[in-house]
Amino acid sequence: MSRRDDSPAAAGEHADERAPRGPYPPTEAMLAEPVPPELQAAQAERLRKAWETPKGWRYWSAVNNSEVGVWYSLTAFCFMLLAGLMALMIRVQLAVPENDAISADLFNQLFTMHGSAMMFLFAVPIFEAISILILPAMLGARDMPFPRLSAYGYWSFLIGGIFVMGSILFDVAPRAGWFMYPPLATEEKGPGSDIWLLGLSFIEIASIAAAVELIVGTLKCRPPGMRVNIMPLYAWYVMVVGGMILFAFPPLIAGDFLFELERSFDWPFFDPTRGGDPMLWQHLFWIFGHPEVYIVFLPSIAIAAMIVPTVARRPIVGYSWIVLSAVGTGFLSFGLWVHHMFTTGLPNISLGFFSAASEAVVIPTGIQLFAFAATLMVGRVRVNLPMLWIAGGLAIFTAGGLTGVMLAIAPFDFQAHDSYFVVAHLHYTLFGGMVFPVIAGVYYFYPFIAKKRLSDRLGKWAFWLIFVGFNLTFLPMHLTGLLGMPRRIYAYPAGLGWDWLNLLSSTAAFVIAAGFAVFLVDLLRPKSRQPQIARNPWEAGTLEWSHDVPEEAWGARSVPYITKRYPLWDQPKLVERMDAGRYYLGDAEEGFRETMITSVIDARPLQVQRVTGPTWKTHGAAIFTGGAFIFPTFHIYWPAILCGAIAVGFIIWWLWSDTARPPEKEMKDVGLGLSLPTYASGPKSVGWWAMWITMLGDATAFASVIFGFFFYWTASPDFPPPEALDPVAWLVGLAAAAMALAWALTRAARSLNRAGRLAAARGALAVAPAATLLGAGALIFSVLHMSPTAHVYPAIMWAIMVWVVVHSGVGAIMQLYCLAGSLAGKMTPRFDADIWNVALFWHFHALSALVACAVLGLAPMVLT
């Protein structure tokens, strides 16, 4: 260990000592060499032991993607069924005019919960669930890079979901619509709106956690050789959708943050009598809400992109076109949000921009469908049941897409907006673009997941019932809407021409329900007497169909070297060699769970990642995080703070005991003569990438709060109000200086530690938290004289302050964590992933703190 500076040369030297060694890529001769059978058996036994799923009640401590993914999918599916039951109740009430089967209040709770649950508890989570379940197998990875994060996400989702869904049993469910427009939602009596805000924020955070994991999984956990131009299209979609979640959810979280501050403490962000503006919520909500639609749609299209080549029995036509379409849709979908606000009286020319972008997004969406058609055209098609569902989905989705083209024309939307036409449109896009492909995916991947098959006959019954029922329910709604029926009305008078249309819709809704019942029966009926399935029943070409039948928990017996888009079709002997353990990581000599980390673009092997195994720590963390979100719903704050502290404790315990520990040996032979490091820090480690991606999301949320500040300035002629008090300038300046110092110390600690100057590094890490707290304190005192309930100007200043102070608290804990790690020998000059990640956090935090100080300190002078 040299005591040198953190020059690139020094860093390079460390990197070199831990650089991969040995031949890569493997030659055909190396791959052709057989593995002795007794060695194979011994290796398999060791792997099996390392990846053993816990038995009995300990089963629930599992964190493996194949367990968590199944729980996640089933839970999301249950929430979908519950939300579907709510829809049936809605249809019963609307079957005839002047009906009083359900009270107005209950009806409002039902449609609010139907929408919220379908979006937040089904559509987004099911994408993450299915991806967690199948993505590692598509990539020949053993598991996701952070299994415990998936488990934590799952338990958070379960707790939050039950809490939100359960509220309807106590007649306290949210009732202001799934879009929660203030002032209606802010003025709502009872905890309904709080349940929505806090319960769903909790779930959104779990969603972001899963997105981070999926992005890192796609970027870093691909098998050696799987360059970006040959990864399964599903992985491309996961990456795009993960990125969209990262930029779409944070604005909503920022909105939730402001909204809950208004609900709990009467800070008037959306109250026009005190300078607030309900339009800000609409912007933040739909900046989330429209990308959300594509977040839901793209993964389902990704499933279609896996099924279509299998059916056509040839590679997809237009791989690059589909990648373009996914990436293009991802970008364009962020320029559509105002088309949900066409009737809010925004300037026509603004509407024009969003109208234009809404039409432009049709093009990439259409390209995907044409690429599928082209694939089927040049292939020798053999239609199977999943393809039937895909075809049905496309028929429905194209209709929804075409009505979308109409709605994007602003003047037409003036008529159709908030009418049943839109209800029909959105169900056509979501059923066709999401529900049908997901069910197709269930039929397609069921042999992979359960090692059993679903019934073709029941599947066809379910399909035709749902398909016919769907069209009979929703096709008439286009007309109902144009005949003037608005959405979200619990009753309507007779004689406006809506009666028979509604009766038809309500009746047909039960046909859909019958179809789902058939599907459910097929899914749940016992299948233990079914003969063992073929390993690749659809004769597909992608890697997940190299799975073991009967099931093994290790994911891939050995991690293959991939050179083709459809390796099972085009790489002969691949499966045989995987099974023999011929490829990488065919053994678990040390008894650890391990997976390969490769480079982002070309998937060169970089590292062996030890992934974590079963634990209960994540349950503790999830339960207490839940407490921290759920208690404030009832305006109980001390237990919430306590829960938050305990949750932080659990998370620190979990990180401390199981992540970034110095390994027992630095390099490990992974097979085929290749030796890889077992530890990485900085840009080479998955943890650093996860931090980077998380902070990108966090920065987006912060930017949304800052956007709020400038939104008020744009929207209101007297913002800041002329007589308003401003933050104390010198305290803001002090805060900026202290934060900059804390950042510099953290950054210096990283270099000093790397250079082996431990005392100096520890000194910096000891002083840094003090500087952090000084900065946070100065920021608090700079706005303390302003009353946040009086006007939105002080309120938004306070909100920015709260945001920065909370992050400072996290930053200080991180600094102390590194200090403790250094003192305890967990973090050393060689094994320094922790300080790299913390320094990265601080780059972002310092930047946002300085922006906050600029807004607090400079904006009042500039804007008045």
Place this chain on the structure above:
Amino acid sequence: MSARHDPQRRRDRPAERDEERRAFREEAESLVRITAAPTIWSGHFLLCYCAVAIACAKAGAVPGWLTGGLLAASVAALAAIGWVGWRAFRQWNVTDTGDFSNPEGEAEDRHEFLGHAAFLLAIISFIGVVYVTMPLLLVEGCR
């Protein structure tokens, strides 16, 4: 990384580091290249929306110079996207290889694939900018 990673060859460090650095730069560059055109679209879109929103909120009208400026921005954005697209087309190199799908797990195919994807994204972004420019020409005023 290659066979040169054999322990006896580890003295050969600077060249190796160069190679790694080049590889990393290429990773970063290809990410930039593939997202460049849609990023230009986003920038142009946000510029148009924000400028008009502020003009309408603060002045109640979109002054002619602003419309003119935004039209100029549209032309600049189209030119930039065209340039990105042209470079991507060169990278795709289809005229020489005749390969439309680049399906092999080789560096060359990966390189050309990224060019192809970036080229297609440039086309979409170009259309996007043209569409977003239409309201500037067809819709007047703030009402």
Place this chain on the structure above:
Amino acid sequence: MRLTGAATAAAAAALSLAGCAGRQSALSPGGADAAALGTLFWVMLGGAVLLWLAMNGMFFYVTRVNASAMPRRLANGMVIGGGIVLPTILLGALLGWGLSILPDQRQPDDGLTIRVHGEQWWWRVEYWPEGAAAPVVSANEIRLPVGERVGFRLDSDQVIHSFWIPSLGGKMDMFPGRETYVSLEAEAPGVYRGQCAEFCGESHAWMAFEAVAMPPDAFDAWLDAEAGAAAAPEGGAAERGAALFAREGCGACHAIRGTGHVGQVGPDLTHVGGRRSIGAGRLAATPEAFAAWITHTDSLKPGVRMPSYDHLSDADAAALAAYLAGLT
């Protein structure tokens, strides 16, 4: 059973109010804007049906009719032609058309503006003829002259509503603390129905109104009459009703110009008997409906601020109803 009786009366009143289907239909235009949007819709629908058939016909053909392998060149052509060229042209043309008719509904009015203020769940209405110093105050009904572009200045009390008369044109949201504007032009005399289109709370379903398009002369005459004070209705029951109105404290919330009642919480009732509906489009303005409304307010419009006067005897309710129905 009184409740059933009231409910039946309400149902009957609602039926008679509904009249012909299509009064709230965007597809039966009674105004210039709705007509333009109707044309837009029919054209787009035709295009959409054709495209849907082409797209799904192609899928059907390649999977069911001709499942064998077809030439690659054809497939490439289809991705380029169908995926990029055709949609770019079609969508561009459609966008151009849409943008060109976008400003129409916010054209300046011809002089008359009507200020509509959304409440939970009814409408305050003020008529501002050109140059007027003070408005003509009404509620829950819109009357407008045929052939004249009328401006609507919209805002709201507490929550967001949306003002929508499908047969005349598109909708516009109504915000607290911010004024929005839409203009509409009726082309044919007729009675249309408007309804709140933005979810606004428990009885969002029952926030509607009648919109009556009248020949200009008739409109002017009506507006003159509407500007005047209420004429006390004659007859024993109606006079007893007027006394009951005072005794029950109705005037604390409702104004009737020309009497001492000046409450501003609820709708202005000066000419309530002359309106086509009561309770914001809830019931036809018949004496029975007035009685049902007064005694069963909460079941007819859940969550409404007006209490149900269910302690009134049938005779009292009828008297009150006679008074109100007589306020023409």
